[in-house]
Every structure is written in C-alpha cells, then in structure tokens.
Amino acid sequence: MFAVFKRELRAYFSSPIGYVVIGMFLFMSGIFFAASNLLGASPEYNGLLSTMAFIFLFLVPILTMRLLTEETRQHTDQMLITSPLSVTAIVVGKYLAAVAVYLITLLVTVLYPAMMSFFALLGLEWWKILGGYIGLFLLGASFIAVGLFFSSLTESQIVAAVATYTALLLMWIIDALTSMVPTGWLYGLGLVVIAAAALALIVWLSTRSIPATVATAVLLGAAIAVVAVLKQFLYEGLVAKVMAWFSLLKRYEDFNLGILGLSPVVYYLSFSAAFVFLTVRMIERKRWM
C-alpha cells in the first residue's frame, strides 16, 4: 500500500496536476482571504473555510480523474493486479495519495490565520479554527472518495471528471432539493419498492438463479407490505430522509461553528470508506467480465 501511495504522490508532482490544483486553490482562496479578512478587517476565519470547501469542490475532479483511468489506459493495472498486492491496498494507497495532496494544500493555508494573528487585537479563536479545518479536511476527503469511485467506472478522464462534478454539485445542493420533494407516504413506499427491485436485480445479475431472485423479491416485498400496514408513518418523508444521507454540507455546519461532534466525524469517515469500498468492488468485478 505504501509503495502505491508513494508512487502516486510523486506522480502528482512529476506532472502539472499537483501544482495546478494546489496553485489554483491557493490563488482563489487567497483572493477571498484578502477580500473578507484583510480588506474587510474581520477576525472571523471560519467563513473563509466554507468558501474553501466550495473552491475545492471544483478542483477535486481534476485531482481524482486520472487516479484509476490512467492505470487502465497505460495497462499498468495489469501489473498492479497481478502483483501480490490486494486490490484494497492499491485503491487505498491511491486514495491516500490524493488526500495527502489535499492535506498539503490545507497546511499551506494555515498561513492565513497565522498572518491574521499578528493583527487581531483580541487574538484568534484558534480552537474554532482548528475545528473548522478538521471539518474541511474530512469533507474534502469525502469529495475525493467520490472522485476516486467515478475514476474506476470509466477509462476516460473527461467522463470521470464530469461525473464527479455532477455528483458533487448534486450533493452540494441536495439540502435545497430535499425541501422540494413530496413527503407523502406513497412516495416513500415507491422509493422502497424501487430499492427492493434493484436489490433483486443485483441478486439476479450476480447469481443468475431464478429461485434466489424470486425469494429475495418475495421476502423484501412482504417486509415492505408489513411495514406499510403496521407502521405507515415510517414512509412519510422518506425520500427527503434518504436524500439527506448524501448531504455532505449539512454535517459541515457544526464544524464551522467550532463544534467537534463525534457523529459528523463518523459520518464523513464512513462516507469515504463506503466509496473506497465501492471502488474496490468495481475493480474486482472487472475480472469477471
């Protein structure tokens, strides 16, 4: 894993990508820093951190688009997969390399509050800033996991980048969308039925056995029906609830206020782990196709 990590990290800096991403990030965040904190003479730093999250959203696809697409294109995936390394070690090594580039960028921006501290008469709220940074780091790491996943789906960097943009922007505005979706229990039921059908389809595709598929469908159908009769209220507002699972931004608000809660940390870590896991599955699945 460490070998892949090292190679990937070096690749970022032996190609323009590492410099472009870090440079763009610092340039844009520098403009905002100068405008709001220096010229605006404001000691409030965490507002800038949320802006940085938005800037980074636009740079993530550039950072992640080549992670796995390049391996396929250069046929180096054949060397990696036929080596004694496990697919998990390969994917995690690559993921951590992208996260490391992000971390380096964030560390450079620590210069901003350091600069401010010379001028803040009342001192800075360092703990609040630290909390904000931890949140920003976890949020960015989740973005990177999404980008990593999309780079495993295609051989084209452009497709991977565009798909990542779309997914991240969707997750960004998902809070606004949740207020628009209908909350009736029938919509919730519909969503569950679609999910059950998708699960049955997955069973069919992976086993090709009719009894197993029918059994899955019948079991899930029965469970859905029972819940619909006994606990109908569970379906109310379900669509919005499910969408809220993907709202990365909502969990970030606490960090921004300087609150370091356990549950958002666990949320971001498991969100990243889920996408890394999905990436591993995607690569392992390719062998069987």
Next chain:
Amino acid sequence: MIQVENVSKRYGQRIAVDKLTFTVNQGEILGFLGPNGAGKSTTMNIITGYLSATEGSVKVDGHDILEEPHEVKQRIGYMPELPPLYPDMTVQDYLGFAAEIKGVTRAARAKAVDRAMEMLQLADVRGRLVKNLSKGYKQRVGVAQALVANPPVLILDEPTIGLDPQQIIETRALIRSLGREHTVVLSSHILPEIAAVCDRVLIINRGRIVASDTTANLSRGLSGESRLALRVAGPESEVLERLRSVANVHKVQSLGSREAGTVDVTVEAPPAHDIRRPIFEALAKAGYPILSMRSQDLTLEEIFLNLITRETEED
C-alpha cells in the same frame, strides 16, 4: 508447476477460451502459438489472476489462483501484451517500484533492480524517463519488470515484439538462459522464435488447443510422411521410373528441370522407413548421379497453417 484444467472464458455469447487443459513442468519453456485473437493473451491473463476464468481451475505450484491469489501472484512475473509502464518515471524508479510491489525487501531492492537492468541491458538508460524511450527499450523495461523480483514462473506475452533483429536474438538467448532456473510460458505468432526458444509448443486456435508437442515431434507427426527433395542428373522419365520401383516409396513427383540435364523430384515415404540409402543404390545402379538430397520435413510455419486451416475446414 502450472496446471490449467478445463479453463473456459466467455464474454457473453463469445467464447474466448474453450476448455483448455495443459500443464507446464518445472524448468520448461512452453510456447503458445496461435493467430491473433486465438485466446493466448486471455489464457495468460487468467493464469496470472488478472482475469477470472468462467470455468475451470488454475494452479501454480499447487496453489489455486482463486483460493490463494497471494501465493500464486508471488510466484509469477508477468509481462502483458503491452508493457505496463508509467511514462513519467525513470527506468530505475519504475523498476524499484515494481520490485517493491512484488515484495522485494528494501535491502535487496537496489540489487534486484541492477540485476534486471543488466539482464536486459538497460543500464545506460536507467535515468531516462520511460516516455522518452524507444519502443524496443520500452519492451525490454516491460520484461525487466516481470523478472525483477526473480519469480520462479515467468509469463511473457509476445516478449520480442517491437525489437530490432539484434535485440530479438539477445532476448531469445536471455529467455533460453532463464529457462534453466525458471518455468517460462511465452506466446508469439512468430514461428521461428517458438522453434528457437521453446521446449514444447501449444498451438491454440479459437480458444482451443489444436496441437501440443515438442517442436521436433510436431514437425514429424504432422506431415504423416517423410519427404525428400532430390536433384538427379538424368532423363526425367527414366529417373521417375527408377524411383517408383524403390521399395516403400509412396509418391514421386517431378518438379521439372532447373539445371540443364537434371531433374528435380520429391519423394514421399512412411516416416518409419529410411529410404535414402535404397534411392541412392537404385539411381547409382542406373548410372544417374544424385546431385543433392534434402529432407523436407514440414517447417513449423507449414504445420501451423496446416492445423489452422484443417480446423476451419472441419467446422
């Protein structure tokens, strides 16, 4: 060392590899021969664990590729059809990385890289970026990558493609010397290469094995006859008549006259009988001197075409 049993690979309806069964013994050099798209690369990808077979099992040194992938992958060095290279790395860094992922310890790594570079004569390009190398060098870096960790089994998919004749000869010599300690499987569609390097040949067409034997046996077994080409000084009709009267001769065919006063003939006989001496005696008695006599066993090229076309006709 390698046991492949009933391995099939299907892509939807298309069958790429159809129930292949063969074994490769320790220290043997096995050649895969077949036209493009015959399933050579797919088979190699299955043995190395890059692809999974739809059916069947592959064992390397007693370890199943699906059950103990780690054990198998540690024993194999694989050079795929297109060399798996990182263009932005130097040759030395790249080989160091290859050694590292293949589990060569830090202490042994520099030595392993040097050894691989020496074997493939890459020392003078060690500091160059892979993307700036010529095709032949890239190919050799790909081979170096496969053997950097000194694995007992080497799987080389078309190792000499893109090399110039001098490099081809060197690479063949290298493979032959590797064959003393390693088990080697290599594929090629260049027939003389297989004949020059391999102990045994496996001819594959449309995912199936059509022949498996040593190069010498294949050549003898397939023709069904041993053939001689003669140039005899004498009148055509007389010479043909004399030859037909020799015991065990099946077929005599005149190829016309290419040199004044002589005739070129081919003579076929069952492989069990050596007819060279009786022919000499018959013609000597008649006073027609033999100017040349060559054995005309089939070349690998002819066997190959023969098998492939025969297969196609049967379908």
